[in-house]
Amino acid sequence: MTDDADGVEVEIEDEDGAADDPAEDVEAEGPTLVERVAEYDEDLAEEVADVVSDRNELAEDVEDLEAEVEDLTERLQRVQADFQNYKKRAKRKQEETEERATEDLVTRLLDVRDNMTRALSEEAGDTESLREGVEMTKRELDRVFEDEGVEEIAPEPGTETDPHRHEVMLQVESDEPEGTVAEVYRPGYEMGGKVLRAAQVTVSDGSGHDGEGGEDE
Template sequence: MSEEADAGHDDPEDATDAAGDTAAADARQESTERDGDDVTETALADEVARYDDALAAEVAALEREAVESTERVEELESSLRRTKADFQNYKKRAKKRQEQEKARATESLVSRLTEVRDNLVRALDQEEDVDIRPGVESTLETFDRILAEENVEVIDPESGQEVDPERHEVMMRVDSEQPEGTIADVYKQGYEMADKVIEAAQVTVSDGE
């Protein structure tokens, strides 16, 4: 057989080798692809794991914040209850102290008024023919002194003075030499304490005739 004829025919062994190389190449490619898929899946799994860890950490942080917030709310509510209780106790103490001060003030006033009463009793104990006017005048001075100590002033307007509706109570209009509409006479004295009228003075007013 000629060389040309030999060249026209492939060697079966070469074909077998070529097929084997192709199969090996395909196997390597498939292996590479599988390796690539494995790497991708591993990376994805790692990413999911990191996300889960981050999410778990965030959830844990939120749970801690929730616990701290609950504890803070309970602390504030407890503080508010204590503050309310302290305020109620303060109101009770203030009211009791005010009542005690009022009682002491009343007690002090009464103890001084008894002095006036004792003087009046002594004046009445005098003989019937004895002039008790000096004793009554002395008692009145004592009484006026006590009123002054309590910041009480007598409202005793003068004739001809203008009428003050807040301090004077007009009883009637009378003939008088005083100008019309002014005070003619004081029927009863009034009293004021710390610029507050306790009892208005009762007066008559001139009609100008």
């Protein structure tokens, strides 16, 4: 039941004689409701028509948004799947690259081993030939290291020690300034700026160093 513009109560019944339920689907009952309200109040009927129109537009917007969400969800799933596949491909490629690099290095070291084998096969009494064979093997190995960017760490005596590149073994008597490198016990190696093995060195205790600018006795 509702009031018309003149304050008169108007009961709106459906075809079965029951009063309309506001909770019913306005999209289904809307057009009938508008026509019946228009019989009593045209202005109110226009408002009802606007409400129904707005409701229909909102329903369409919701459908569009749901479709857009579904589309974005599918696209996101495809992107995630593509990314996972990319990671797998990148990992396989890295493993293959490392494997090829290792194979190449081993192949070049085979020549070094062959030279060493030939040197050891020389007659035991031919010391000079054995020495030449070992030197040739070392030169071949040095070429392999050079090709790989491997550099020797062998600081000159008197060089300041570097804890990142030098491993101090002990302190010895030396003419070098105190705390500097006295002698290289075992050279180190670095590759591409990364220390593969630090050089083992002895350091001077400064006992034989007079220092710069000292007076002659």
